Amino acid sequence: MNGREASSTGGTGEARRAGAAGGAQRAGGAGRPDSVGARMVTEVATGRPDETAGQALSALGDPARLWDTLTYVFVLDEGSRPLGLVTIERLFNVPPETTLAKIMRRDFIALTPDEDQEEAALSAIREELDAIPVIDAEGRLIGAVDHDDILDILHEEHAEDILRQAGIQAAPGLRPIMEAGARELILRRLPWILVGLAGGMVATEIVGRFERALEAQLALAFFIPVIVYMSDAVATQTETILIRGMSLGRIEPWRYLAREIGVAFALAVASSILLAAFALLRFLSPTVAFIVGFALFVSMFAAVFVAFAIPSILAGLGKDPAYGSGPFATIISDVISILVYFAVAWATLFR
Amino acid sequence: MNGREASSTGGTGEARRAGAAGGAQRAGGAGRPDSVGARMVTEVATGRPDETAGQALSALGDPARLWDTLTYVFVLDEGSRPLGLVTIERLFNVPPETTLAKIMRRDFIALTPDEDQEEAALSAIREELDAIPVIDAEGRLIGAVDHDDILDILHEEHAEDILRQAGIQAAPGLRPIMEAGARELILRRLPWILVGLAGGMVATEIVGRFERALEAQLALAFFIPVIVYMSDAVATQTETILIRGMSLGRIEPWRYLAREIGVAFALAVASSILLAAFALLRFLSPTVAFIVGFALFVSMFAAVFVAFAIPSILAGLGKDPAYGSGPFATIISDVISILVYFAVAWATLFR
Structure with a gap:
């Protein structure tokens, strides 16, 4: 030796x-x-x-x-x-x-x-x-x-x-974050808060453009939170499995996408039927029930593709796919689900 | 030996x-x-x-x-x-x-x-x-x-x-989740999707109760997504640091709460001023600008207390505080921010 x-x-x-x-x-x-x-x-x-x-x-x-x-x-x-x-x-x-x-x-x-x-x-x-x-x-x-x-x-x-996923910028690790002063924490957290605010303003603009649809059916406003929440929930699930799998090199993206489409279809169908039934019973409007159910289905389904696309594009650009989770992905997914929701409402009410 | x-x-x-x-x-x-x-x-x-x-x-x-x-x-x-x-x-x-x-x-x-x-x-x-x-x-x-x-x-x-945070139920680890069939994945993901749906229906009810406020100021509907998103964003940040700190036994909750109140105050003030300015410039209504700005401030501030309370209560009950992050906390925080938003709107418009 x-x-x-x-x-x-x-x-x-x-x-x-x-x-x-x-x-x-x-x-x-x-x-x-x-x-x-x-x-x-x-x-x-x-x-x-x-x-x-x-x-x-x-x-x-x-x-x-x-x-x-x-x-x-x-x-x-x-x-x-x-x-x-x-x-x-x-x-x-x-x-x-x-x-x-x-x-x-x-x-x-x-x-x-x-x-x-x-x-x-x-x-x-x-x-x-x-x-x-x-x-x-x-x-x-x-x-x-x-x-x-x-x-x-x-x-x-x-x-x-985990800190990045929560929108805490360039965190040098958990211990320094625990011990950081208020000023440092504000500086690390503010960037994603501001990005979120900008995304929220875009969402405000989109809803504003569909003012006529809201005037025709005010009940559509009641369903904004649930449509946004549900699309986000399914996107987070898809994205989490994909990103963790990619970081371990344990996933074949296309095979995963195929499985995910089936899973998203089932979850979106179940959620849409339940929400449409609730809308019908609660507001006695088949129009609102149709818009809400169909929009939820399309938007949950679209959210899965967005959740798949963001980390894949990042990986393709040589970046860490983990940046595709957290606040940035949430904003994109929120804006898209609002767009889908009101596009469905518009087409149904004014076509 | x-x-x-x-x-x-x-x-x-x-x-x-x-x-x-x-x-x-x-x-x-x-x-x-x-x-x-x-x-x-x-x-x-x-x-x-x-x-x-x-x-x-x-x-x-x-x-x-x-x-x-x-x-x-x-x-x-x-x-x-x-x-x-x-x-x-x-x-x-x-x-x-x-x-x-x-x-x-x-x-x-x-x-x-x-x-x-x-x-x-x-x-x-x-x-x-x-x-x-x-x-x-x-x-x-x-x-x-x-x-x-x-x-x-x-x-x-x-x-x-990470899987729990994304609302994937009782995950036996990452590898089994990667290799699970579509049917198993649906069963593991559906519970939190359904809980989310139920929470979303509660949110729909709350917005519905404030129909008169929306009729008086339809522009309030445009700001629902941004109010919900921002409260959620700041709550996720607070909660993530708290839960990770608790699991390592590296945090004094009361000292952390004191610091967090200062941080939340700064983030909420900055966000509220920016959003109120945007609302004023975009919709030329001081009433809407006041409601949106003040409601965002209260709701971001309240979100921090909720984010602090959920893991602390779980820990007090002898449960893993980590259950206080993810879909459950998001729903609670969403419902509370909608409640705060419309309560502020109601008080401003009809007091």
């Missing part, structure tokens, strides 16, 4: 460890703070495929080394490229004469330092890896992202997702 | 491992599938405080043991109660004659098997633990939840949170 293939930066001994959070050495100057490089530790254990478990274990005792992580011993080829991973438990569990080649896990992925840290967390879940090997442009092992960092990254990214 | 304090169930040797997912032994029959007991592994390494690192390491080589996890060596007292944790890296990094008492981490928490698995993930994050010791009623170590399970639990709980 020879651990020196993994380059080690930043001094040696206790001084190195003292300078690093949690006792582990971070590779300094490795680009963006949310990159794999910024999360990587470099004092990792390595071995050769023909080495035995016993040899590997005694090499771990080398007093000159201060390990950042022993989650895996990384088995490398002649060119320091990773061939496989052996967990520390496995090293102790097998007879000492077993070679690493026999016990190493060969299916794994490696990341480069410039990749996004979220990729490390998602890879760990997808591939069931406890630590992620990090390689340079030539494929040589230079470090690893260990399980404690993977857990932190996953937690941070999740908090970010 | 004597690892036998940690009770081991379910046979020995390769047969044990073969029967368990991922090569690690789960404690069978340990209550609910989402309990700590169901996630715990039992073949964990233990030691005594006066043992040396060298002794501990050679005990790990015992060919009779097949370790489930070596993330920590758990240091136990005479009664098998955990005193401290030593990471495997630390065992290799210190001189072999160092005693475990000198290098063990003494601040840690332990869970019992009947606790919720989510507690293990949250404790790992809060306490920066890589594995969570599990103890019986007498405080004796019986196993541990290891980092790979902690990561899986965190990921599952995140997916559950």
